[in-house]
Amino acid sequence: MATITSKPETLVGKRIRRREDPRLITGTATYLDDLKLPGMHHACVVRSPHAAARIKNINVKPALELPGVVAVFTGADVKEVGPVPCAAGLPGLRVPHHHILAQDRVYLVGHPVAVVVATDRYIAADAADLVEVDYQELPAVADPEKALAPGAPAVHPQWPDNVAFTFHQEGGDTAKAFQDAEVVVKQRITSQRLIPTAMETRGVVADWKAGEKSMTLWSSTQVPHLLRTLLAGMLGMPENRLRVITPEVGGAFGSKLNVYAEEALMAFISMRIGKPVKWVESRRENFLCTIHGRGHVDYFELAAMRDGTILGMKLKLIQDLGAFLQLLTPAIPTLSVLMMPGLYKFKNISADIVGAFTNCTPTDAYRGAGRPEATHGIERMVDILAAELKMDPAQIRLKNFVDNDAFPFVTATGLAYDSGNYALPLNTALAEVDYASLRREQQQARQQGKLMGVGISAYGEICAIGPSPATPAGGWESATVKIEPSGKVTVLTGTSPHGQGEETTFAQITADELGVDIDDVLVIHGDTSIVQYGIGTFGSRNTAIGGTALYYALQELKTKIKKFGAVLLDVDEVTLVGGVCVDEKSGRSVSFNQVAAAAYRALKLPPNTEPGLVATHFWEPPNFTFPFGAHIVVTDVDRETGQVSVRRYVAVDDCGKIINPLIVAGQVHGGVAQGLGQALWEQAVYADNGQLLSGELTDYALPRAHMMPWIESSHTITPSPVNPLGVKGVGEAGTIGCSPAVVNSVVDALSPLGVRHIDMPLTPEKIWKLIQEGRA
Amino acid sequence: MKRKISLTLNGKAVADEVEPRLLLIHYLREVASLTGPHIGCETSTCGACTVLLDGRAVKSCAMFTVQADGRQVLTIEGLAPNGKLDPLQEAFWNEHGLQCGFCTPGMILTARQLLNDNPSPTEEEIRKGLEGNLCRCTGYQHIINAVKAAAAKQGA
Amino acid sequence: MKVSGSYLITVAQQRAYELLQDPVVLGKAMPGCDTLERVGEHEYRMKMKMVMASISGLFDGKVRIADLQPHSSFRLIVEGSGKIGFMKGDGLLHLIPAEGGTNVQYEGNVEVGGTIAAVGQRLLDTTARMMIKRFFEKLSAEAAVSATSSPAAKI
Amino acid sequence: MIPQNFEYSAPATLQEALQLISGGECKVMAGGMSLIPLMKLRLAAPEHVVDLGRVPGLNSISESGGVVCIGATATHHDIESSPVIRGRVPLLAEAASHIGDVQVRNRGTLGGSIAHADPAADYPASLLALEAKVRLVSANSDRTVEAADFFLDPFTTAVESGEIVLEVLVPIEEPREGYRYEKVPHPASGFAVVGVAARIKKAGGKTTLARIGVTGTGPRAFRALAAEKLLESGADVATAAAAVAEGQETNADLYASAEYRRHLTRVWAARALTLALSRAS
CATH class of the missing domain: 3.30.390.50 (CO dehydrogenase flavoprotein, C-terminal domain)
Structure with a gap:
């Protein structure tokens, strides 16, 4: 047996190019719309053009007469199918029954009214046009504050006040904080409705095999297992006879963390017609029928002392829920409230949430899900306070940060911040931009009449969502590691990555722990028949929770490998180094492949040990993780036109330990792009009658290459004690840190004109008007 | 009424009968069974369906198949014949120029035209050259790095 | 979307008032109106074919006249819906005697929905104004015709 | 999103094209950049599409007698990169480079764009400043209209039924302009x-x-x-x-x-x- 002494190179922490990329750069990856099954039919959904209307009559006959059309279904056909589920529970929550097809009334533009099934997608589209629906239009309301006003049209007639829930959270003694305060600043701040716009729209293929009484359903989803459980419930089908497969998913950002009507509809249709059926969302449907994000109107009050010490905060939060509650809709604003303290040590907080129904698309988790709204609010309020006190915005933050020796720090909202060094990224960013000279430059610019701004945000976030008691459907994650007899390693993760790169980072972790070549590791996800139950991908949880589950499964396997190694070497104990079991005394060793083969050949088993090398671990995290960071943005505002240009973007993020710097940088860049999108361009605009006016990509502006600044991204590293990998999560950091930094920068630029706050998006016209008013 | 068309697809001659309304993207995906070109919008704004038509980037969702009759169409599948990656494909991989990958085939093909026209573009020229392709994942920065890297490699 | 404006019609107030409520004249003046058929007091069913460059669509609609204040004002409500969406115009028209005829001042609201609302936002305002302009131009032309053909209606 | 079906003609000569459209009920298409997205949304549903894309020479760009003649099916890319246009009427090349994006400029045409007459399209501003003329032809007519008389209303031009935009005539800018x-x-x-x-x-x-x-x-x-x-x-x-x-x-x-x-x-x-x-x- 060979003797090996060299220590293998570790992969964790290295820029490893992604293992998922070869199929993606060659166009051979299989996204949902690439699936083709024998006999597959195509469905096209007929949707309401009205935001509120009674359905007087539906005539499907002309559609049925079109050659190639096999069926048309309406609300009456699907009555028995369970409602689209809402998994979030709040005391007193009003949950409207959300049928998968409208019954006698529609509640939003895009509400599904009928489904046409045809042999070909072109015929299905033609037939959908032939379905005649007679509507009686009803008054609609599209704005949450208007919906809450007396006399507003009732979205759901049984609840004329349009209130889905109210929620109060309090910590410390806010009344006293406001009594003691020397200064109180107040501001109404909105976080506008956004449209997530994953580049791949949603899609579903359902294939019912009557003979086997089993269904295979492919869906572009973030949560295959949760989808299976909930869908089985909706359809009244045994969960073990429903297989959900997630093909390649073309982006999601929270919008595919849901259970949608079309998933149940396609399953239902496939059972009815006995053929596989496919539905792929059009972009217009995606804008109307896939969840939106944000939709806050927040009234903030901040109490402080004249020296800048923050004492407490009050918030009245109005959440625009839309017409129905999707999977997590009412839970999202509660996350905002949890995050209200930001990185600051004040302990007095009082928050009231009102969830308002509107005749609009439901809101739900979109990148950051409640945390960007909270961070935007607090980071704006800190700047408003700094302006009020004529303090430097960096200094006021440094003064109020939680102290380094205070961790785990328990906030007024009951969170226990795991670890932190909040001044570090801010000071790093300040140094990077050379803050003092930037301020001098700004002074000179102002003297020349130029509008230049420097904006800071110091953000914290809640990642690794989350401990099970804090999540609606379980917050643990699972991993199985199988070492095959030939020594090849297969990892089955319960997460469902779709661009985040876990096929690579999990392979890095596995290769390091087992000491095998990374090319010998295969990471599989997204098939409920292959992968043990898992929760899925959202809330920056993949690596921190899924990676930790994997880590522990690997530890179990390592123990077993060592047992087999000891048996093979006929010693009591071996060490596992670089995939080789070594008897330290004699120096004799046995290779990984030899151990793997022996474990399956099972000629000689270690005591109390089963054959095979498979380990599964379900890991329940003891806490969330709390990444943080500081973003600094330098902007120039064109005084004549109000146009904002971002001159510099510096992001210093701390997401704990980094498995793959290339992937982490990508997450930050992408997050910043979405934050910048919200700050400057994106906005779902509804007309008073509930029509979505920004209804296509020709009106809803996404950042394009030429609109983005260069992002200077770096990291500080404060490991999380919550998990053995020391990781925190980075998927949402860029988005959360970005928007307040941009708005703070532009408000700073306009502050000589007396501007104190601007709501997003910072459109040129809005800014131009402020400049005009400031001049007057 | 169906019409006969013939075109050169990824270097091979193909002939079919198609409805005039059949969009080129659907021809490529449904008839020719390719999976590289993707559909991301219906307003020809996202560029996920970009292919090269006679060497120039076009949005195949805003073209009827009959318009491509007699012409050369190159999709991402044809960019790496015999498995040898184009420098751009290699660079997108090395520089992490993609995450979910949905926009990637279109992005690479538009970048291919850009580098054909301008072998050493500046950052600004790259940004402008890619303005017809939306990516929701990367913030474009690694894409720009990839195009620069591919340009450098091609120039070397 | 709010719309307002005014247009001079070269007939006297009373005649202008009559013209504006004459279904034959309305039918000719409504852009794209194919048929206008009376279904009740001051209420008509309308079939329209809207054509604007490449965009075209058939609309089934209603025209209603309400709040009549002879000969000074009334409300005109026009609704139409079709495959590409729906539209609703609700306007108050004031007829004010003016030099050379009658000044028709209008003020109202235009609502649209469906595909045209979602993809045409950029052009809604421009298009609505163009439609209103065309309506008054046609009406004016009708007024001119009626003025020459009917001596009694002359100013 | 899927267009409604239609009859398609791709005439091989101008005469054939003019004969086809003289019948009326048809929509002329060049690059399709304006028309096809509308057809996909079913905002446009022509029964007959006449594709000018295969009429030879209709995309030519040439200079004679102090005027640059640009064929209707010259693409925006042809225009932004044409040495004749860059040299003689650089304003138009500059305008063309602002249209849409690379892919749109590769397919979209001058004739298609101006005939569509979107009130926010780029060309009209330059054509007006250049005092260009538009030549319109039908099976039995041939006339030239000033740019100023061509754009009438949103999506409404001087092109009459049976007519197509044949070419745009642009007086050469003086080098010192x-x-x-x-x-x-x-x-x-x-x-x-x-x-x-x-x-x-x-x-x-x-x-x-x-x-x-x-x-x-x-x-x-x-x-x-x-x-x-x-x-x-x-x-x-x-x-x-x-x-x-x-x-x-x-x-x-x-x-x-x-x-x-x-x-x-x-x-x-x-x-x-x-x-x-x-x-x-």
Whole structure:
């Protein structure tokens, strides 16, 4: 047996190019719309053009007469199918029954009214046009504050006040904080409705095999297992006879963390017609029928002392829920409230949430899900306070940060911040931009009449969502590691990555722990028949929770490998180094492949040990993780036109330990792009009658290459004690840190004109008007 | 009424009968069974369906198949014949120029035209050259790095 | 979307008032109106074919006249819906005697929905104004015709 | 999104094309960049599409007698990269480079764009400033219309039933002329919120000729005649720019109100004029 002494190179922490990329750069990856099954039919959904209307009559006959059309279904056909589920529970929550097809009334533009099934997608589209629906239009309301006003049209007639829930959270003694305060600043701040716009729209293929009484359903989803459980419930089908497969998913950002009507509809249709059926969302449907994000109107009050010490905060939060509650809709604003303290040590907080129904698309988790709204609010309020006190915005933050020796720090909202060094990224960013000279430059610019701004945000976030008691459907994650007899390693993760790169980072972790070549590791996800139950991908949880589950499964396997190694070497104990079991005394060793083969050949088993090398671990995290960071943005505002240009973007993020710097940088860049999108361009605009006016990509502006600044991204590293990998999560950091930094920068630029706050998006016209008013 | 068309697809001659309304993207995906070109919008704004038509980037969702009759169409599948990656494909991989990958085939093909026209573009020229392709994942920065890297490699 | 404006019609107030409520004249003046058929007091069913460059669509609609204040004002409500969406115009028209005829001042609201609302936002305002302009131009032309053909209606 | 079915013709000669469309009920298509997205949304559903893309020579760009002739099916890319246009009417090349994106410029055509007459399209401003003419032909007519008489209303042009845009005739800019096309692009659609094309001739330090075309601001592209006169009579740029949108009906949408659009028109007119003046010698 060979003797090996060299220590293998570790992969964790290295820029490893992604293992998922070869199929993606060659166009051979299989996204949902690439699936083709024998006999597959195509469905096209007929949707309401009205935001509120009674359905007087539906005539499907002309559609049925079109050659190639096999069926048309309406609300009456699907009555028995369970409602689209809402998994979030709040005391007193009003949950409207959300049928998968409208019954006698529609509640939003895009509400599904009928489904046409045809042999070909072109015929299905033609037939959908032939379905005649007679509507009686009803008054609609599209704005949450208007919906809450007396006399507003009732979205759901049984609840004329349009209130889905109210929620109060309090910590410390806010009344006293406001009594003691020397200064109180107040501001109404909105976080506008956004449209997530994953580049791949949603899609579903359902294939019912009557003979086997089993269904295979492919869906572009973030949560295959949760989808299976909930869908089985909706359809009244045994969960073990429903297989959900997630093909390649073309982006999601929270919008595919849901259970949608079309998933149940396609399953239902496939059972009815006995053929596989496919539905792929059009972009217009995606804008109307896939969840939106944000939709806050927040009234903030901040109490402080004249020296800048923050004492407490009050918030009245109005959440625009839309017409129905999707999977997590009412839970999202509660996350905002949890995050209200930001990185600051004040302990007095009082928050009231009102969830308002509107005749609009439901809101739900979109990148950051409640945390960007909270961070935007607090980071704006800190700047408003700094302006009020004529303090430097960096200094006021440094003064109020939680102290380094205070961790785990328990906030007024009951969170226990795991670890932190909040001044570090801010000071790093300040140094990077050379803050003092930037301020001098700004002074000179102002003297020349130029509008230049420097904006800071110091953000914290809640990642690794989350401990099970804090999540609606379980917050643990699972991993199985199988070492095959030939020594090849297969990892089955319960997460469902779709661009985040876990096929690579999990392979890095596995290769390091087992000491095998990374090319010998295969990471599989997204098939409920292959992968043990898992929760899925959202809330920056993949690596921190899924990676930790994997880590522990690997530890179990390592123990077993060592047992087999000891048996093979006929010693009591071996060490596992670089995939080789070594008897330290004699120096004799046995290779990984030899151990793997022996474990399956099972000629000689270690005591109390089963054959095979498979380990599964379900890991329940003891806490969330709390990444943080500081973003600094330098902007120039064109005084004549109000146009904002971002001159510099510096992001210093701390997401704990980094498995793959290339992937982490990508997450930050992408997050910043979405934050910048919200700050400057994106906005779902509804007309008073509930029509979505920004209804296509020709009106809803996404950042394009030429609109983005260069992002200077770096990291500080404060490991999380919550998990053995020391990781925190980075998927949402860029988005959360970005928007307040941009708005703070532009408000700073306009502050000589007396501007104190601007709501997003910072459109040129809005800014131009402020400049005009400031001049007057 | 169906019409006969013939075109050169990824270097091979193909002939079919198609409805005039059949969009080129659907021809490529449904008839020719390719999976590289993707559909991301219906307003020809996202560029996920970009292919090269006679060497120039076009949005195949805003073209009827009959318009491509007699012409050369190159999709991402044809960019790496015999498995040898184009420098751009290699660079997108090395520089992490993609995450979910949905926009990637279109992005690479538009970048291919850009580098054909301008072998050493500046950052600004790259940004402008890619303005017809939306990516929701990367913030474009690694894409720009990839195009620069591919340009450098091609120039070397 | 709010719309307002005014247009001079070269007939006297009373005649202008009559013209504006004459279904034959309305039918000719409504852009794209194919048929206008009376279904009740001051209420008509309308079939329209809207054509604007490449965009075209058939609309089934209603025209209603309400709040009549002879000969000074009334409300005109026009609704139409079709495959590409729906539209609703609700306007108050004031007829004010003016030099050379009658000044028709209008003020109202235009609502649209469906595909045209979602993809045409950029052009809604421009298009609505163009439609209103065309309506008054046609009406004016009708007024001119009626003025020459009917001596009694002359100013 | 899937278009409704239609009959398709791809005539191989101009005569054949004109015969086909003389029948009326058909839609002429060149690149399809305007038409096809509308057809996919089913906002347009022509029963018969006549594709001019295969008429040979219809995309030619040539120069003769002080005029550059640009065939209707010349693409925006052809125009932005044509040595003739870059050399002789660089303002038009500049305008073409602002249209849509790379892919759209590869397919979209001059004739298709102007016949579609989107009130926010880029070409009309330059064609007006260049005092271009549009040649319209049908099976039994052949006429030439001034650009100023071509754009009538949103999506409405002087093209009559049975006619097509055959070519656009652009008088050559003198080498000493200054020119500039400035545009505020809509962040989502790329269309001009405001687009100003300016052309300036100077002699002895004085502006002897000013031509200003404006797109995006109003329901149709227009020439800013008052501002042109002001410049030609010695007014400064600011004064002329302030007069550009005066008296013009102004568009409004979610992105820019009428008031802001008027303001943008003034600002960008000043910027275009300043650059054009600096380029003139």
